[in-house]
Amino acid sequence: MLSLKKYLTEGLLQFTILLSLIGVRVDVDTYLTSQLPPLREIILGPSSAYTQTQFHNLRNTLDGYGIHPKSIDLDNYFTARRLLSQVRALDRFQVPTTEVNAWLVHRDPEGSVSGSQPSSGLTLESSSGLQDVTGPDNGVRESETEQGFSEDLEDLGAVAPPVSGDLTKEDIDLIDILWRQDIDLGAGREIFDYSHRQKEQDVDKDLQDGAEREDTWSGEGAEALARNLLVDGETGESFPAQVPGGEDQTALSLEECLRLLEATCPFGENAEAMEVNTSTSEILYSAPPGDPLSTNYSLAPNTPINQNVSLHQASLGGCSQDFSLFSPEVESLPAASSSALLPLVPSNSTSLNSTFGSTNLAGLFFPPQLNGTANDTAGPELPDPLGGLLDEAMLDEISLMDLAIEEGFNPVQASQLEEEFDSDSGLSLDSSHSPSSLSSSEGSSSSSSSSSSSSASSSSSASSSASSSFSEEGAVGYSSDSETLDLEEAEGAVGYQPEYSKLCRMSYQDPSPLSCLPYLEHVGHNHTYNMAPSALDAADLPPPGALKKGGKEKQADFLDKQMSRDEHRARAMKIPFTNDKIINLPVEEFNELLSKYQLSEAQLSLIRDIRRRGKNKMAAQNCRKRKLDTILNLERDVEDLQRDKARLLREKVEFLRSLRQMKQKVQSLYQEVFGRLRDENGRPYSPSQYALQYAGDGSVLLIPRTLADQQARRQERKPKDRRKKKIQDSSKACYTSDK
DNA sequence: TCGCGCTGTCATAGG
DNA sequence: AACCTATGACAGCGC
Numbered sequence: 180m181l182s183l184k185k186y187l188t189e190g191l192l193q194f195t196i197l198l199s200l201i202g203v204r205v206d207v208d209t210y211l212t213s214q215l216p217p218l219r220e221i222i223l224g225p226s227s228a229y230t231q232t233q234f235h236n237l238r239n240t241l242d243g244y245g246i247h248p249k250s251i252d253l254d255n256y257f258t259a260r261r262l263l264s265q266v267r268a269l270d271r272f273q274v275p276t277t278e279v280n281a282w283l284v285h286r287d288p289e290g291s292v293s294g295s296q297p298s299s300g301l302t303l304e305s306s307s308g309l310q311d312v313t314g315p316d317n318g319v320r321e322s323e324t325e326q327g328f329s330e331d332l333e334d335l336g337a338v339a340p341p342v343s344g345d346l347t348k349e350d351i352d353l354i355d356i357l358w359r360q361d362i363d364l365g366a367g368r369e370i371f372d373y374s375h376r377q378k379e380q381d382v383d384k385d386l387q388d389g390a391e392r393e394d395t396w397s398g399e400g401a402e403a404l405a406r407n408l409l410v411d412g413e414t415g416e417s418f419p420a421q422v423p424g425g426e427d428q429t430a431l432s433l434e435e436c437l438r439l440l441e442a443t444c445p446f447g448e449n450a451e452a453m454e455v456n457t458s459t460s461e462i463l464y465s466a467p468p469g470d471p472l473s474t475n476y477s478l479a480p481n482t483p484i485n486q487n488v489s490l491h492q493a494s495l496g497g498c499s500q501d502f503s504l505f506s507p508e509v510e511s512l513p514a515a516s517s518s519a520l521l522p523l524v525p526s527n528s529t530s531l532n533s534t535f536g537s538t539n540l541a542g543l544f545f546p547p548q549l550n551g552t553a554n555d556t557a558g559p560e561l562p563d564p565l566g567g568l569l570d571e572a573m574l575d576e577i578s579l580m581d582l583a584i585e586e587g588f589n590p591v592q593a594s595q596l597e598e599e600f601d602s603d604s605g606l607s608l609d610s611s612h613s614p615s616s617l618s619s620s621e622g623s624s625s626s627s628s629s630s631s632s633s634s635a636s637s638s639s640s641a642s643s644s645a646s647s648s649f650s651e652e653g654a655v656g657y658s659s660d661s662e663t664l665d666l667e668e669a670e671g672a673v674g675y676q677p678e679y680s681k682l683c684r685m686s687y688q689d690p691s692p693l694s695c696l697p698y699l700e701h702v703g704h705n706h707t708y709n710m711a712p713s714a715l716d717a718a719d720l721p722p723p724g725a726l727k728k729g730g731k732e733k734q735a736d737f738l739d740k741q742m743s744r745d746e747h748r749a750r751a752m753k754i755p756f757t758n759d760k761i762i763n764l765p766v767e768e769f770n771e772l773l774s775k776y777q778l779s780e781a782q783l784s785l786i787r788d789i790r791r792r793g794k795n796k797m798a799a800q801n802c803r804k805r806k807l808d809t810i811l812n813l814e815r816d817v818e819d820l821q822r823d824k825a826r827l828l829r830e831k832v833e834f835l836r837s838l839r840q841m842k843q844k845v846q847s848l849y850q851e852v853f854g855r856l857r858d859e860n861g862r863p864y865s866p867s868q869y870a871l872q873y874a875g876d877g878s879v880l881l882i883p884r885t886l887a888d889q890q891a892r893r894q895e896r897k898p899k900d901r902r903k904k905k906i907q908d909s910s911k912a913c914y915t916s917d918k
Numbered sequence: 919t920c921g922c923g924c925t926g927t928c929a930t931a932g933g
Numbered sequence: 934a935a936c937c938t939a940t941g942a943c944a945g946c947g948c
Contacts, residue, residue, distance in 0.1 A: 794936095802940055
């Protein structure tokens with residue numbers, strides 16, 4: 180027979196393993212250190228939650244009725260545990276609001292730039308003041324990020340220790356993955372940093388205030404554009420976006436661009452929510468606060484990502500006389516461009532770097548097809564403008580299939596999930612936790628943990644009427660009074676006065692409805708240990724008068740069969756008080772009771788054995804019930820975690836969908852911008868020969884496609900190498916830890 | 919007859 | 934030290 184110990188121990192271990200397999204980190208340390216006892220109990224042995232319960236004291240104070248001495252602790256524990264699980268789930272997948280703003284503006288020859296300014300969300304534009312906020316200090320940024328992450332958690336109602344101290348490597352890796360995805364999409368790591376965003380919003384306010392004082396600027400967002408200080412999303416560096424005056428390069432009809440964008444993009448009325456200095460500069464595109472881009476790109480109002488996609492300061496082409504597009508400082512900068520390299524943005528600007536991370540626009544912005552006159556079908560096949568960005572992110576790292584495999588969801592489920600989301604069917608993965616399943620779970624819980632419910636019923640029924648409990652079992656003719664009388668009559672025991680109603684107190688959780696009636700307990704065991712032969716003989720002897728077949732005798736026989744062995748022994752040894760008293764009286768009262776009677780050594784020995792066995796019996800019942808409760812609660816936790824996981828997976832699918840939308844929008848924007856670029860002769864650039872490239876230093880360059888292709892390939896290689904190295908490191912760590 | 923689950927009991931550890 | 938509880942292990946019983 181499989182021992183109960185082995186069964187339960189392995190069962191708990193299996194649950195733990197199951198939790199790990201489904202991707203839930205069983206943070207034993209948390210439980211070992213958080214005053215949450217059960218797992219510690221399981222692993223290290225009993226302590227607080229499973230500490231001894233003074234049942235006799237409970238009985239003394241509360242009479243022991245309906246008391247589940249462990250339930251309170253267990254409930255608290257599992258509630259806390261669920262919260263911790265949810266917190267952990269949140270810190271792994273909850274992505275803070277992401278707003279990616281980008282502007283396309285145009286700078287007039289005097290350096291005046293008009294534009295509008297997004298007011299909230301991820302502020303990619305910056306000012307000199309923003310440099311102080313973000314700073315180049317990555318260490319500070321990291322801490323801010325994590326702090327902000329923690330705040331996000333707290334905003335969600337979760338209480339968690341400081342993230343920096345609690346995040347495991349897995350968590351950090353997940354954050355990094357999400358961060359890289361957002362970086363690849365143009366969102367800086369600061370999107371995870373609520374405080375950082377707050378600061379930037381404050382800066383925005385300052386900028387707006389400054390803009391009101393600046394007559395140079397026509398629009399409120401112009402101030403930010405004027406300063407053109409950009410935040411590198413990856414490094415956190417802030418620097419001004421500048422365009423060396425490439426006077427001989429691209430000419431862009433910005434009025435046309437503006438009109439075009441107003442027509443093609445749903446920003447028309449916002450483009451009107453800004454002032455355009457048409458005389459000197461034109462705003463190619465502007466995305467004011469709360470602008471339509473958010474409308475376009477954001478999902479449902481409660482969607483965690485609010486994607487404002489715009490191209491801050493990605494102004495292209497001033498006029499034929501002035502290629503510099505952005506800041507006033509441009510004029511002071513030398514025209515560094517050549518015929519091959521057409522810098523559109525000064526080298527110290529990282530506006531787009533902030534928006535798109537370090538992604539090379541050569542890979543980012545190559546449209547598969549460029550409309551307009553620039554089409555060159557004879558040219559090389561144009562890559563997907565966002566191929567390096569979203570394909571990498573979506574297909575390589577966060578594809579649903581990967582997600583399904585990595586996180587234990589089968590691919591079919593994942594694809595169904597995606598379909599479900601795409602169809603907006605509203606189907607919920609929570610079906611696994613439907614009310615029916617819940618009820619069934621609860622039902623199984625209550626049924627399998629019958630000890631608790633039955634104990635309650637037994638206690639209540641016994642306290643009110645023992646006969647009612649008895650009749651429920653089909654027996655008739657019993658009442659405690661009559662039973663007492665019958666027993667006295669039949670047994671003739673000296674001083675034997677069973678108080679069965681009191682016996683009901685023996686166990687607060689006796690699993691048997693008959694437990695309050697020990698003599699009805701079905702005990703067929705033949706434990707003859709610790710029994711003197713004489714006592715055994717006496718116990719086995721039929722009681723006097725048992726041969727008579729009267730009704731009372733039949734009842735007596737029946738009751739006699741229902742009595743426990745210890746009761747038989749006590750009766751045989753003529754113990755003058757009930758086993759209930761023997762077992763449940765506090766030791767002082769128990770000793771006092773013993774002192775009232777003249778008992779033989781054999782009687783005293785039996786009484787002590789009865790007391791010991793009776794207490795141990797209850798303890799064993801409690802122990803088994805606790806094990807069962809623990810298993811059931813673990814089962815419920817697994818269900819909860821699976822439900823959370825399904826929700827998170829659904830959210831992830833939503834993110835992926837929004838990423839696709841962003842990809843499409845950025846792609847079309849690239850096409851529009853590129854299509855409007857004109858060389859000094861007023862001719863469009865060929866997309867097969869030129870491409871916009873976003874250099875690592877923040878510049879936006881119009882470069883030959885061959886060069887752009889090379890750089891794009893180089894960019895693609897880097898993340899893969901990094902991942903490969905990471906895997907090697909982790910495997911090395913595993914190997915080390917195994918050793 | 920065998921396997922399984924339930925129950926009681928013992929032995930032991932620990933509070 | 935005595936007492937109590939918790940729990941692993943074992944055995945008996947009924948199904």
